[in-house]
Amino acid sequence: MTPIRFDDGTGLDLRPIEPTDADALVEFHNRLSVESTRLRFFSPHPVLSAGEVERFTHVDHERREALVAFDGDTIVAVARYDGLPDSDIAEVAFVVADGWRGKGLATSLLHVLADLARQRGYHRLVADTLCENRPMAAVFQRSGFPERHTIDQGVLHFAMELDAPVP
Numbered sequence: 001m002t003p004i005r006f007d008d009g010t011g012l013d014l015r016p017i018e019p020t021d022a023d024a025l026v027e028f029h030n031r032l033s034v035e036s037t038r039l040r041f042f043s044p045h046p047v048l049s050a051g052e053v054e055r056f057t058h059v060d061h062e063r064r065e066a067l068v069a070f071d072g073d074t075i076v077a078v079a080r081y082d083g084l085p086d087s088d089i090a091e092v093a094f095v096v097a098d099g100w101r102g103k104g105l106a107t108s109l110l111h112v113l114a115d116l117a118r119q120r121g122y123h124r125l126v127a128d129t130l131c132e133n134r135p136m137a138a139v140f141q142r143s144g145f146p147e148r149h150t151i152d153q154g155v156l157h158f159a160m161e162l163d164a165p166v167p
Contacts, residue, residue, distance in 0.1 A: 004069065006103050012076060014112065017066040020059045021075070025068075028075035033098050039133045040095040042155075056080070063114055067109060069100075070162045076100045078112075079109035081117055081125065088123040094136065108141045114145065118162045 005011045017025070029037070029048045037045040048056070056078070059066050066080035076097040081090040092113055094106050114125060125145070130135040131154050140147055145160035 004105070004108050006105075008103070010103070012066075012069045012071055012105070014067055014069050014109075016061055017059060017068045017078070017080075021068060022053050024073070024075050025057060025078070026053060028078070028097070030065055031097065032095065036095065036098055039130060039136070040093070042130060059165050062120055065110060065113065065120075068107060069109065071100075077109060079103050079106070079113055079120075081113050083122065084126075085121075088121060090117045090122045090125055092125050092127045094139075101135065104138065109141065110143055112140060114143075114160075114162055123162050125158075125162060127158045127160075129156050129158070130154060131156050 002014045003011050004014050026048055032040075032071060033045070035103060049050050056066060059080070059143060063083040064081070066078060069077035069079075077095065077100060078090070079094045081092045083090045092110065094109060102167050109127075117125060127140060129140075131137075131151060133156075137149075137156055137158075139157045140149070144145050145162065147158055149158045149159045151157070
């Protein structure tokens with residue numbers, strides 16, 4: 001596990017997801033607020049299906065990657081990318097436990113995912129977030145990656161270039 005440390009002295013352990021994390025992932029999702037799941041899935045999503053758990057915990061760590069942040073034995077954040085077919089673009093998505101928001105965790109996860117994606121030949125990350133999800137939009141806008149975004153029907157579409165140096 002790789003430690004992530006925050007300015008307030010707190011820290012988490014970060015590692016790639018494993019199939020054995022299925023139960024911990026379900027528990028994490030069950031602890032999320034209705035609003036958190038709505039912002040992540042764009043609609044209420046109270047329960048992960050068995051198929052979703054399988055898909056989220058079984059990644060090849062090349063075209064599909066997922067990272068989990070732990071506070072002790074408890075998952076408090078998940079970040080992932082999925083490579084788009086026949087391209088050098090990967091789509092990223094995040095969900096952070098309510099109590100861990102505002103500490104810079106999503107930003108840290110974005111930078112780790114970007115490094116991994118770059119190492120695996122991706123040149124651009126894309127992401128969608130609801131326009132009302134200002135904290136997530138701010139993560140992308142303040143990431144240091146050159147980005148552009150468009151808005152369509154209440155959804156912000158971000159594209160971040162990985163080839164430019166990040167300050």
